[in-house]
Amino acid sequence: MSKVLMKGNEAIAEAAIRGGCKFFFGYPITPQNELPEYMSRELPKNGGVFLQAESEVAAINMVYGAAGAGGRVMTSSSSPGIALKQEGISYIAGANLPAVIVNIVRGGPGLGGIQPAQSDYNQVTRGGGDGDYKMPVFVPANLQEMVDIMMEAFDIADYYRNPVMVVGDGMIGQMMEPIEFKKPVPRELPVKDWITNGTKGERNPNIINSLFLEASDLENHNLAAQEKYADMVKNETRVENYNMEKPELVLTAYGTTSRICKNVIAEFKKEGIEIGLIRPITVWPFPHKAFEDIPESAKGILVVEMSQGQMIDDVKIANNGRLPIGFHGRSGGMIPDPQDIILKVKEMLGGVK
Amino acid sequence: MAKGKVTFNTDICKGCELCIDVCPVNIIVMDESMINVKGFHPATVIEMEKCIGCGNCAITCPDSVIKVERF
Amino acid sequence: MTIVYDKSKGLTDAELHFCPGCTHGTVHKLVAEVLIELDVLDRSVGVVPVGCSALSYDYFNCDMQQASHGRAPAVATGIKRVNPELVVWTYQGDGDLASIGAAEIVHVAHRGEKITTIFINNAIYGMTGGQMAPTTLIGQKTTTSQDGRTVEHSGRPLKVAEMLATIDGAKFVERVSVDSPANIRKTKKAIKKAFELQLSGEGFGIVEILSTCPTNWALTPRDSIKWLRDNMMPYYPLGNLRSPEEAK
Numbered sequence: 130m131s132k133v134l135m136k137g138n139e140a141i142a143e144a145a146i147r148g149g150c151k152f153f154f155g156y157p158i159t160p161q162n163e164l165p166e167y168m169s170r171e172l173p174k175n176g177g178v179f180l181q182a183e184s185e186v187a188a189i190n191m192v193y194g195a196a197g198a199g200g201r202v203m204t205s206s207s208s209p210g211i212a213l214k215q216e217g218i219s220y221i222a223g224a225n226l227p228a229v230i231v232n233i234v235r236g237g238p239g240l241g242g243i244q245p246a247q248s249d250y251n252q253v254t255r256g257g258g259d260g261d262y263k264m265p266v267f268v269p270a271n272l273q274e275m276v277d278i279m280m281e282a283f284d285i286a287d288y289y290r291n292p293v294m295v296v297g298d299g300m301i302g303q304m305m306e307p308i309e310f311k312k313p314v315p316r317e318l319p320v321k322d323w324i325t326n327g328t329k330g331e332r333n334p335n336i337i338n339s340l341f342l343e344a345s346d347l348e349n350h351n352l353a354a355q356e357k358y359a360d361m362v363k364n365e366t367r368v369e370n371y372n373m374e375k376p377e378l379v380l381t382a383y384g385t386t387s388r389i390c391k392n393v394i395a396e397f398k399k400e401g402i403e404i405g406l407i408r409p410i411t412v413w414p415f416p417h418k419a420f421e422d423i424p425e426s427a428k429g430i431l432v433v434e435m436s437q438g439q440m441i442d443d444v445k446i447a448n449n450g451r452l453p454i455g456f457h458g459r460s461g462g463m464i465p466d467p468q469d470i471i472l473k474v475k476e477m478l479g480g481v482k
Numbered sequence: 483m484a485k486g487k488v489t490f491n492t493d494i495c496k497g498c499e500l501c502i503d504v505c506p507v508n509i510i511v512m513d514e515s516m517i518n519v520k521g522f523h524p525a526t527v528i529e530m531e532k533c534i535g536c537g538n539c540a541i542t543c544p545d546s547v548i549k550v551e552r553f
Numbered sequence: 554m555t556i557v558y559d560k561s562k563g564l565t566d567a568e569l570h571f572c573p574g575c576t577h578g579t580v581h582k583l584v585a586e587v588l589i590e591l592d593v594l595d596r597s598v599g600v601v602p603v604g605c606s607a608l609s610y611d612y613f614n615c616d617m618q619q620a621s622h623g624r625a626p627a628v629a630t631g632i633k634r635v636n637p638e639l640v641v642w643t644y645q646g647d648g649d650l651a652s653i654g655a656a657e658i659v660h661v662a663h664r665g666e667k668i669t670t671i672f673i674n675n676a677i678y679g680m681t682g683g684q685m686a687p688t689t690l691i692g693q694k695t696t697t698s699q700d701g702r703t704v705e706h707s708g709r710p711l712k713v714a715e716m717l718a719t720i721d722g723a724k725f726v727e728r729v730s731v732d733s734p735a736n737i738r739k740t741k742k743a744i745k746k747a748f749e750l751q752l753s754g755e756g757f758g759i760v761e762i763l764s765t766c767p768t769n770w771a772l773t774p775r776d777s778i779k780w781l782r783d784n785m786m787p788y789y790p791l792g793n794l795r796s797p798e799e800a801k
Contacts, residue, residue, distance in 0.1 A: 194631025498574030544578025
């Protein structure tokens with residue numbers, strides 16, 4: 130299949146449809162509006178339903194109901210909207226429901242701004258909602274990767290009966306890049322014999338539920354979930370190790386920020402200095418092993434984020450005190466400048482060679 | 483001659499007494515001679531022969547304790 | 554011998570957790586009976602949110618979804634849009650529907666979503682221990698209006714049925730009460746009509762049911778029935794506010 134040039138948000142929507150999405154419930158918020166707009170036009174043509182809800186809260190609860198009824202369903206929003214959906218995401222996780230949530234991140238806190246940011250790391254990896262739940266969180270760095278993940282996301286959600294989040298920043302949503310829609314490797318998906326589609330008099334009632342008033346029942350429910358999360362850690366952790374053969378220093382960044390870091394690495398190569406990059410493609414599960422495998426040549430790790438420092442906590446956990454850790458972050462929609470990163474790298478390497 | 487017959491699932495009665503007020507022939511009482519597994523004096527019928535089988539007690543009972551039959 | 558009344562097959566064998574004399578149980582029976590009489594139990598999905606009905610997924614003999622506080626209409630929307638063949642209903646209390654879920658109930662009516670809502674108005678929060686609800690009457694004492702609700706502080710009780718009757722997509726709106734056998738029979742008729750409306754695809758239907766909360770009203774079940782008649786029925790008049798004929 131040939132490549133097509135598409136705008137990020139529309140490409141995400143098209144990939145979702147090709148990935149088997151049939152139902153979309155959402156509420157307008159910048160900078161992701163092209164996504165639901167595309168869905169409103171294209172989903173009905175593909176035998177699906179688009180519905181604009183009265184709020185983000187209603188939208189995520191429509192997703193809950195639809196997932197419980199067996200629909201392949203998604204919602205999309207941006208940071209403050211995702212904050213509103215967190216309760217619903219917790220319920221979806223608690224009730225073992227498959228759903229896909231797209232978050233095109235903007236700067237916060239509060240109403241914040243509408244420019245690209247990565248300040249949702251904590252809210253998406255730490256379970257913004259209540260309880261001991263986890264969900265795979267994908268953070269693609271370019272549109273092709275975003276599209277590939279979107280086409281796989283519904284299978285992953287169905288496979289684990291779990292919410293899956295796909296995160297981009299405003300840049301991913303707005304940029305245009307050539308893409309190709311490629312079918313993901315098929316997974317063997319479990320039969321949905323648990324959905325509420327009417328007993329038809331042939332089985333006992335199915336109940337979609339996250340309420341367990343008996344303490345031991347709730348603990349057992351949580352323990353079962355932990356087993357599922359352990360499988361996700363084993364099977365779904367994704368990372369790109371770039372120029373990691375013999376780096377003097379390791380950059381770590383995800384999403385579009387990692388592309389700036391690759392430019393920085395290219396600049397250093399001209400000077401004969403090898404800088405590596407660990408680029409998490411999932412931020413939960415976090416690629417801990419990539420950090421354990423950092424070669425002895427490395428003198429430190431520089432975390433680069435479009436936030437005031439959120440992923441850095443996971444990097445510290447993964448590093449476990451081994452290497453010095455530096456940080457460079459911009460926020461509020463400001464993009465990290467390669468020159469600033471270069472200066473920070475040089476500072477960490479002990480001055481210019 | 484009784485027209486109806488009322489049967490109570492005594493174990494699940496919560497002793498709320500709502501059935502007493504809706505009985506047109508006033509034959510329902512709380513059985514103070516016994517305490518059920520829930521700890522209540524359950525509803526029972528005295529003078530079953532007066533029962534007209536109207537079903538008022540049964541449709542009022544929130545806990546589906548009562549079955550009513552008519553001859 | 555003919556059976557005049559027996560426990561509905563639409564209910565499971567589980568014993569209800571409701572307090573003695575609570576009319577939730579009465580309404581549960583009516584919903585179950587209607588689903589059986591319309592022969593739709595096996596394609597029904599009920600949605601119960603938070604409040605005293607939070608555990609009701611164990612009581613109905615059909616597929617059920619437990620929803621977050623106030624969001625049952627949104628959850629029901631999701632179910633119905635995925636599978637329009639299903640008979641989808643919500644069962645919500647006044648804290649749930651009239652307070653935290655006010656937006657969801659308005660918009661499910663506004664969209665004319667083809668679902669049925671059973672709304673229990675007992676003028677108080679039950680599950681959490683008797684706090685003031687939007688439907689609490691003026692002067693009524695609750696744990697958060699200990700000297701009685703006042704207009705100055707909390708406004709007048711919200712008349713949900715009247716409010717929803719102004720929305721075009723709400724094709725059936727009726728307020729009923731379960732204070733007497735006659736009214737219980739009328740309540741069942743209203744519930745049945747609301748479900749029939751869903752089956753014919755006309756739009757959204759809601760039945761507001763004046764109900765008791767003996768525990769949190771601090772009255773015996775029998776006195777609660779009297780209190781409902783003396784206090785709730787004058788403020789919340791019974792009757793049909795919107796029917797399909799009128800909606801046309």
